[in-house]
Amino acid sequence: MPEQKIVKTTCKGCHGGCGVLVTVVDGTITHIEGNPDTPTKGTMCSKGLSSIQHINHPDRLKYPLKRTGKRGEGKWQRISWDEALDTIAARMKESQEKYGKSSVAVSQGTGRGYNEYTHRFARSIGTANIITPGYVCHSPRLGLYGLVTGYGRLYCDYHGWGGEFPKTQISWAKQLEISSADSEMAVWFLNSLRHVKNLIVIDPRETTLSSRATLWLQIRPGTDAALALAMINVIINEGLWDRDFVANWTYGFDRLKERVQEYTPERAAEITWLKAEDIIKAARLFAIDTPGCIQFGSSLERQANCGQTLRAVICLLGVTGNIERPGSMMSWIPPASGLREEFFTEIPITDEMRKGIVGSETYRMGAARTAHSDTVIKQLLEGNSVVKVWFSVGGQQIIHLANTKEVMRALMNLESLFHVDQFMGPMAEHADIVLPAAHFLEIDDIYDMHPRFMVEAINKVVDPPGEAWPDNKIFNELGKRLVPQYWFDNVEIMLDYQLKKSGLTWKEFSAKGVLARMGKEQTYYKYKTDYWRKGGGFPTPTGKFEFFSTVLENLGYDALPYFQEPGESPVSTPELAKEYPLVLSTGYRQPFYFLSQYRNIPWLRSFQKDPVVQIHPETGKKYGIEDGDWAWIETPRGRIKQKTRLFPGIHPGVVMATANCFYPEEPGPLHGMLKSNPNVLTSNDHCDPMYGSPDLTALLCKVYKAEDGK
């Protein structure tokens, strides 16, 4: 009889964390599907399901490799883990002794359960130069929510635990229906939509939901703050604000009122390309049909006005009282285990570490506990780099940072670059040592989803190929070589340690699978209790929900939200717009890829082989581009080719290019990275004053047919 078992685990194919059941027969995975007994109710997307092909991929990295030729030349030699880790530890030590602790940087991709290790590792060796994509994805909202709710988490209440679902739902620069990645889960959102009275979709492109919504606002990319401020203008001037909440629980309403006077619906309509009447309607719906919530996407965080844009949206939530009310925005109480952030926050950032953070003087919100990536790149180019040694895990900065050509040149100037990955991609090709990483089906770990009301067990299903190691083991073994006092005898003991608050051991938690605080265990209206503040209130300096942010004021920022044009736009750079007349957003994502991942997974690649640019049919006609043509997209930084989809649902003045793409099947070191990756086009020259986020979703470009085809 073959031996068959079903392993319960958690998918880490994106940020989501869906519960998964994996069938294993005689050591081979024969089936994978969602686990119905978890909060994601047995649903699973194409990415997680295709793990089947991922784990068996013949191109998986199996052994540590050492570069033997020039950087990027593609000459490698297999080495042992001991040699690899000893070498990396020695180079880090040398660099820290010679240039200071902050000369070592640790980078990661999207935080999928291993960010606790990157941060703990960096802090344990005395550097806070942690390079993450957070500043263009999720960190700004956490930091700015934090200015009103302290801990900094506000999530849409799609669960109905307080007896109500959102009555008015705003979906803002976000398609949660196809991307559960950066906060909530599609299955919760779509269930909540069954109860909704009004759905407002704010998106430059028409979507399945927008074409069935109460209202679709086809906004010009990069002008979201103007829309939010105009909505507040309408709500205040028409007397629609939440009187009780504003009077008793907020600070700075009069100053906000004064500020928004300049953002009339008519002026905002001009800025945003919307109709004033639609802005008014959106404002009224959101203010009157409460409770409501705003699901926004990280496109708002990929703008050089990201900080104030989010501040405007947060103020919109405040004037409508859509905070902590059932069916509005909630700050969930963590599960009994606490949150895994404590695994790294227990090692505080010292003054020395803070001083060494690259970009901290300029980007005082974003570069407070992580480095500003674009400044790291600029310093490397200018030869005054603080960072000399770069240890990279899970993400390929070479693909996802703005201005690819500069990033490539900058990486060549590093003294050492080490990279951990599952495949040989453009980032690994530029490293000195490449370490092979295990897939989530091959590891034991703990995972906390964004809504932060649960932690889940990632249970090992099969062995990794060759000598690939889990990320947690890599950090633990490297950490032990440098600062053993912060690290553990083995991974199991490290996992026990992370769970200590819950009273469970790793083995007990692993069997349990999920530790969640849901339903009646959550508390609404926390500001009316002692939760944040004795006697009620918000965890802010004034004890109120701050429309006027005293924290931002102290940091030297405008304490009230305002709109600012993108660095390049028809309004801010009219001369440039003559040559580059179209607004370019590089925000197009497909549900079967995750950032730069999965183009080498055959099932997923079969859904869309080539990167696609969406162009309006009228625009295509004007520039002689037909559906299916390869088109050049050009900005002052360079040009790339993508395949044209003439899409009537996009604004004729906007071009939407597929993000973060390369061709894994093409030869190294670049794997076709310069051919179609829109970061060749993006700029790292204008960044958000608070977070340093570059304009990735609002630039200028021109398009023309690529005559030679591909």
Place this chain on the structure above:
Amino acid sequence: MVVDLTVCSRCYACVAACRVEHFLPMGMSWPKLVALETNDDHPIVSTYSVRCNQCQDAPCVEVCPTGATRQRPDGIIVIDQDKCVGCRYCVVACPYQNRTFLSKDKDRGFFPGKIHTDFEKAGKELYPHQVGTTEKCNFCAERIDAGLAKGLKPGIDREATPACVNTCPARALTFGDLDDPDSEVSRLIRERKGFQLHPEYGTDPSIYFIDGKIGCSDKPADDIKAEKAGVAGK
């Protein structure tokens, strides 16, 4: 089966789940997604998740010369791979183009030129596919039968429900018994005006589509404002 066009968002989870469930060869796809994108007077983006319609008056059954394609008593159309001779009459006869001939080039492995993965090897034992025959969606008949044998109810219990329905994060797919007026599928078709694709083909498909608006508010902005009097000062 009922497909809800208001929420199907072209995520391809159904296609992937089917590939896992049936160990499909690389070039084979039983469900397919068909896109509709317009923005004229009435802007619409829709995705039709299509698969064999399990027609109640099925031309594929009629034209099959060997009896390989047949209709089960529960209405599901199945193909007996051992009887199929690959004549492809059914491929031509299906007005919905939901049948695919498994040619050699569609079965070159996940990674052509490389050895088969463990999953593919397992599939050859557990769910063999025969090059030279025709394939299509069977509503996960094996799952349904195994579930029924355990006393489970298709459309209610996962183990008796097609894989694509179980996995759909949008919950756009609903499965059940069309002959049971109290089933969820019957209710959806009744209450949300379910329609078949191309009824003019006269094959009586067992898959219905539903569509509509999201939310229930269609008031003009001025009416909304007029309502506010009772709401302000809440």
